[in-house]
Amino acid sequence: MPLLSKIELCWFSDDELLKENPRALVELFLNSLGVSKGTASDIFEILLLNKRKGIHLTSGEIRNDVIEMRKNRKELGEFDGEIEDSLSERNVQIWLKFFKDMKMVECINDRYFFSGDKFPSEAFEMYVRPLIIDESVRFIERLLKNIEKSYGLKKE
Secondary structure, three states: OOOOOOOOOOOOOHHHHHOOOHHHHHHHHHHHOOOOOHHHHHHHHHHHHHHHHOOOEOHHHHHHHHHHHHHHHHHOOOOOOOOOOOOOHHHHHHHHHHHHHOOOEEEEOOEEEEHHHOOHHHHHHHHHHHHHHHHHHHHHHHHHHHHHHHOOOOOO
16 A cells, blocks of 8 residues: 655644744744654744745754754753754655655755745645645545445445
8 A cells, every 4th residue: 555645734822823933933833733843843943934035955954953053052051952863864864855745845856845835834824735635634534534434334
């Protein structure tokens, strides 16, 4: 059975939207998609910071920026782990692939940016929702109809 995409949706209270720390909002967004790894949040945050500057980055540049961001956070007491934990080139590529697979990020000429060079909310609305979430919901609806038919609950 070929898996086309995997997202675990979580829903939080709207009170969570009141968080003032931008990093906490990034973590909330990713937690809403079932992702709770700090490395994913770091990568997403680097993409956000560079979107503001209009810069597209290679995976190596993203990794280097995450290292610098973690060093700065460590000095401020906001990061208590090892600077390069979970930051192998391979792990960074795995997270970038995750973002690409969910259509949030694309890569052209080895440079990563939000799909369609849009803002993240626009990329989500244009690509993630219709291609991943809505398709998943439609599949589940079809699956339930097949289950009902298989158990003799509905006749066509």
